[in-house]
Every structure is written in C-alpha cells, then in structure tokens.
Amino acid sequence: MDTIYGKEALVVFSGGQDSTTCLYWALSHFSKVHTVTFGYGQKHSKEIECAKKIAEKAGVSFRYMDMSFIASLGRNSLTDTSIKMDEAVPDGSFPNTFVPGRNLFFLSAAAVYAREIGVSHLVTGVSQTDFSGYPDCRDQFIKSLNVTLNLAMESQFVIHTPLMWIDKAQTWELADSLGVLELVRTETLTCYNGIQGDGCGHCPACRLRMEGLQKYLSKRQSRCSR
Numbered sequence: 250m251d252t253i254y255g256k257e258a259l260v261v262f263s264g265g266q267d268s269t270t271c272l273y274w275a276l277s278h279f280s281k282v283h284t285v286t287f288g289y290g291q292k293h294s295k296e297i298e299c300a301k302k303i304a305e306k307a308g309v310s311f312r313y314m315d316m317s318f319i320a321s322l323g324r325n326s327l328t329d330t331s332i333k334m335d336e337a338v339p340d341g342s343f344p345n346t347f348v349p350g351r352n353l354f355f356l357s358a359a360a361v362y363a364r365e366i367g368v369s370h371l372v373t374g375v376s377q378t379d380f381s382g383y384p385d386c387r388d389q390f391i392k393s394l395n396v397t398l399n400l401a402m403e404s405q406f407v408i409h410t411p412l413m414w415i416d417k418a419q420t421w422e423l424a425d426s427l428g429v430l431e432l433v434r435t436e437t438l439t440c441y442n443g444i445q446g447d448g449c450g451h452c453p454a455c456r457l458r459m460e461g462l463q464k465y466l467s468k469r470q471s472r473c474s475r
C-alpha cells in the first residue's frame with residue numbers, strides 16, 4: 250500500500266482489537282509510527298503487557314504513561330473491583346464500564362507527547378458505530394477536541410479515526426486486508442475480564458468482538474465459495 254501521508258504518526262494504543270488494527274493501518278499509511286499506552290487504573294494490567302509485546306513485534310516505539318488518577322476521579326467497573334460490571338447497556342444511560350474523561354485525557358496527553366517528539370498525526374481506534382453509548386467515542390467529540398488541542402498548543406494536529414464509521418465485522422475485515430487478522434485475533438486483549446485472544450466469551454466486549462468476527466468470517470466464506 251502506498252504511503253498516503255508520508256509522515257510520522259502516534260497511535261493511542263491499548264493492545265486491544267481496535268487499536269491494534271489502527272496500529273497496522275498507521276504502518277501502512279505513515280513512514281514512521283509511534284505508540285503510547287496509558288494506564289488508567291484498569292483492573293487488568295495484562296492489557297499493558299499485550300500492548301508492549303505487539304508494539305515490539307510491529308517494530309514501533311512504545312511509551313507507557315501512568316494516568317491512573319483517572320480512576321480516582323470517577324467510579325466505573327473497569328477500575329473499581331467493588332462494582333459489578335454491566336453486561337448490557339441500561340436504558341437511557343451508559344454501562345458502568347464507561348470511564349468518564351478517559352479519551353479526553355488520553356488524547357490530550359497523547360497530543361502533548363506527540364508535540365514533544367515532533368509528530369502531528371494522532372491515530373485513535375474510537376468508533377461511533379458499535380459504541381456502547383460512550384460520548385467520547387463520537388465523531389463530534391473527536392472533531393471538537395482536535396480544534397481544542399490545536400488552540401491549546403497552537404499546533405496543527407490531525408486526529409485520524411479509521412474505525413469511526415465501521416462496525417466490528419468491518420474492523421476484522423480491515424485487519425484481514427492489512428494481513429494481521431490472526432495476530433489481532435490471538436495476541437490482542439479486548440476482554441473486560443482480562444483474557445487474551447477470544448476472551449471470556451460473555452462480557453460485552455467479548456460478545457461484540459466475537460459477533461463481529463463470526464459475521465466477517467461467514468461473509469468471507471461465502472465470497473470464497475462463490
């Protein structure tokens with residue numbers, strides 16, 4: 250694939266399906282790619298180990314930043330072991346897996362770091378299509394923050410969101426087209442219960458991921474058998 254942007258990019262990287270797909274998307278579009286992984290007080294620090302391993306394998310720089318103060322600001326079931334995780338989206342509300350402010354803090358910190366290393370392209374795996382009602386995954390928020398970051402640092406950041414308008418099945422399709430379907434399937438960690446690869450199978454993240462994979466694989470199968 251041709252390098253479209255020809256410049257360097259910083260990927261906000263968690264070691265999950267979406268950001269790993271974004272990492273390989275960035276590798277196919279930019280001449281050099283960096284990653285930054287954030288600790289936000291998540292129960293499963295294994296996510297961070299997965300991210301580090303994938304970054305090493307991809308041959309990109311890996312920077313870890315501790316932002317665990319986020320967990321002390323607002324309660325949610327991803328950081329607080331005393332809260333039972335919502336397995337479905339409650340009516341008119343967010344599931345308690347929503348970490349308020351997470352993408353706001355992550356992208357702001359990523360932009361400061363990007364500026365420091367002379368990078369203006371930021372890549373994040375947020376998606377409005379399959380999102381669980383999280384407001385900080387919406388296109389409107391990203392565009393608004395992009396303007397704010399530029400004003401805050403008098404910079405020309407461009408936030409790229411390759412997954413914004415595609416669903417989980419199409420995210421698997423994108424990984425496949427980038428030649429990393431198996432890598433994403435086996436080496437990433439999306440599960441809220443901290444199990445790598447296909448995960449626990451019943452948490453909302455696993456269900457969404459597996460439904461998407463099955464949908465994509467059956468589409469690919471029907472294409473091949475035609």
Ligand code: ZN
Nearest residue numbers: 440449452455
């Ligand atoms: Zn799970």
